[in-house]
Amino acid sequence: MTSAAVPTPEPTLAPETVLSVEGLEKSFTLHAVDGRTVEGLRGVDLLVRERSHVALAGLSGAGKSSLLKCINRTYVTGAGRILYRRAAGEVVALTELDDSAMAELRAAEIGYVSQFLRTEPRRSAHDVVARAAIRMGADPAEAHDLAAVTLRRLNIDERLWTTRPVLLSGGEKQRVNLAAGIVVAPRLLLLDEPVSALDPANRECVIEVVADLTARGASVVSVFHDLDAIRRLADEVVVLVGGKVVDQGTTDDVLDRGLDLEQELQPL
Amino acid sequence: MNDWALRVQELGRIYGPGGAECVAGTGPEFGRSVSPTTGAVVGCWDIGFHVSPGEALGVIGESGSGKSTVMRCIAGDQQTSTGRITLRSVDDGATDLGSLTDSERRALRIDQLAVVYQDPSEGLDLHVSAGGNIADRLTAAGWRHFGNIRERAAELLARTEVPLDRMDDPVATFSGGMRQRVQLAKALANRPPVLLLDEPTTGLDASVAAGVLDLIRDLLEETGVAAVVVSHDFNVIETLTRRCLVMHHGRVVEEGLTDQLLEDPQDAYSQRLVGAARG
Numbered sequence: 001m002t003s004a005a006v007p008t009p010e011p012t013l014a015p016e017t018v019l020s021v022e023g024l025e026k027s028f029t030l031h032a033v034d035g036r037t038v039e040g041l042r043g044v045d046l047l048v049r050e051r052s053h054v055a056l057a058g059l060s061g062a063g064k065s066s067l068l069k070c071i072n073r074t075y076v077t078g079a080g081r082i083l084y085r086r087a088a089g090e091v092v093a094l095t096e097l098d099d100s101a102m103a104e105l106r107a108a109e110i111g112y113v114s115q116f117l118r119t120e121p122r123r124s125a126h127d128v129v130a131r132a133a134i135r136m137g138a139d140p141a142e143a144h145d146l147a148a149v150t151l152r153r154l155n156i157d158e159r160l161w162t163t164r165p166v167l168l169s170g171g172e173k174q175r176v177n178l179a180a181g182i183v184v185a186p187r188l189l190l191l192d193e194p195v196s197a198l199d200p201a202n203r204e205c206v207i208e209v210v211a212d213l214t215a216r217g218a219s220v221v222s223v224f225h226d227l228d229a230i231r232r233l234a235d236e237v238v239v240l241v242g243g244k245v246v247d248q249g250t251t252d253d254v255l256d257r258g259l260d261l262e263q264e265l266q267p268l
Numbered sequence: 269m270n271d272w273a274l275r276v277q278e279l280g281r282i283y284g285p286g287g288a289e290c291v292a293g294t295g296p297e298f299g300r301s302v303s304p305t306t307g308a309v310v311g312c313w314d315i316g317f318h319v320s321p322g323e324a325l326g327v328i329g330e331s332g333s334g335k336s337t338v339m340r341c342i343a344g345d346q347q348t349s350t351g352r353i354t355l356r357s358v359d360d361g362a363t364d365l366g367s368l369t370d371s372e373r374r375a376l377r378i379d380q381l382a383v384v385y386q387d388p389s390e391g392l393d394l395h396v397s398a399g400g401n402i403a404d405r406l407t408a409a410g411w412r413h414f415g416n417i418r419e420r421a422a423e424l425l426a427r428t429e430v431p432l433d434r435m436d437d438p439v440a441t442f443s444g445g446m447r448q449r450v451q452l453a454k455a456l457a458n459r460p461p462v463l464l465l466d467e468p469t470t471g472l473d474a475s476v477a478a479g480v481l482d483l484i485r486d487l488l489e490e491t492g493v494a495a496v497v498v499s500h501d502f503n504v505i506e507t508l509t510r511r512c513l514v515m516h517h518g519r520v521v522e523e524g525l526t527d528q529l530l531e532d533p534q535d536a537y538s539q540r541l542v543g544a545a546r547g
Contacts (some may be wrong), residue, residue, distance in 0.1 A: 100320060
């Protein structure tokens with residue numbers, strides 16, 4: 001008996017949802033070591049509404065950065081899927097997009113700011129940010145002004161704008177990377193520890209900039225090892241332990257009932 | 269498929285006797301590219317990809333992996349054994365470049381498909397001046413007015429950061445880095461939609477290589493050309509490309525977004541390659 005092929009259903013998302021992670025698994029097979037497999041994410045679910053900020057919380061190694069990298073397709077995922085609603089309304093499965101389409105989506109709508117304090121080599125801070133603006137669709141004639149406004153907003157000393165990145169401190173590189181990620185506000189911003197290398201004044205500055213992004217329409221998924229930042233920025237918190245979601249809800253609810261969470265995060 | 273400028277389908281190149289039957293027993297799973305039955309070398313086999321305007325695709329692998337064979341088949345420097353290579357700009361992709369005559373393939377190099385080689389002597393006449401090399405490409409495309417040719421050559425040399433007071437010097441008197449800059453200027457002279465770069469910074473001193481790499485990075489962003497970058501150097505691939513193929517023993521063993529291949533390579537060979545480069 002032959003059976004007709006069952007067409008794959010079009011991915012759908014509930015209204016007002018920009019991102020849905022469903023049963024996501026991620027493992028790492030270490031061919032170059034001994035062939036063993038290390039579990040990263042184990043059946044993670046996550047919903048992000050439009051114009052909302054979801055913070056991922058948990059100890060180092062819980063899978064927070066891995067989840068961001070899976071959404072950004074820096075990591076190859078296993079089972080499960082990630083659905084994303086484009087600005088035009090179309091819902092796409094990021095886990096199934098071909099590489100070219102994903103690269104284009106990154107350029108146009110999805111910003112990712114890595115936790116690593118490294119910027120594009122041999123390119124000035126101003127150039128890095130201006131070129132990011134052009135890639136995100138800004139008019140080249142306006143990109144330099146946009147870059148200047150963003151660098152100024154993130155408190156980067158103007159004397160450093162045209163120097164090589166080797167002259168920047170870790171905190172300055174962190175803010176240059178953030179500037180490149182937000183110079184044209186992405187529809188979805190993935191932020192991995194954006195204040196980890198910052199002094200209190202610059203940390204405050206970045207928190208205000210991120211808050212303003214969601215106020216202006218961006219959705220954010222973040223990792224902060226900073227409970228105060230989570231309290232001030234996040235609408236919802238998802239707690240990961242060992243690659244699994246162990247708690248999620250509104251920020252106040254999760255932080256109120258997660259008695260150990262503060263203790264776990266604060267020393268970091 | 270998104271808009272594309274270059275498309276390669278099921279490309280294969282075999283050196284030596286025999287046809288497709290030589291392929292059995294070769295490839296990564298057998299650890300060899302030499303046919304155990306005929307002794308033919310399978311340079312590359314079953315290679316497929318496309319490149320969009322404004323996009324750079326990397327091809328990485330160790331020496332002998334087949335990456336330069338792929339590049340040379342696309343460039344027309346070598347015949348293909350099988351497969352199709354098409355340019356969107358040529359008959360809207362209907363013509364397999366492998367079906368063209370040698371003179372027709374050479375004509376494509378004027379303004380449809382440019383190549384920057386690791387060895388500048390392959391892309392330049394070293395006994396001719398920098399300006400003359402560029403003029404050669406321009407006149408092939410129909411430029412006739414001396415002043416216009418001179419102006420365009422000067423514009424290209426300025427953009428590739430070659431001092432204009434060296435414009436009339438033979439390229440043989442230039443340093444390696446400067447020769448690569450002249451190659452870039454010549455390659456881009458007629459604004460080709462597709463650019464092939466074969467190990468464009470290999471063999472240059474580190475500081476010179478960085479300068480050439482930065483120039484290529486800027487030119488790719490500014491021109492919107494579709495580029496294929498062949499290199500064994502992850503730094504080059506990471507700087508210039510957003511998608512990448514990993515080749516081993518003549519086959520593509522993995523393809524993906526460049527940052528994914530660097531951070532989460534899946535194939536055992538890719539992991540060894542990244543591990544060797546990045547630790």
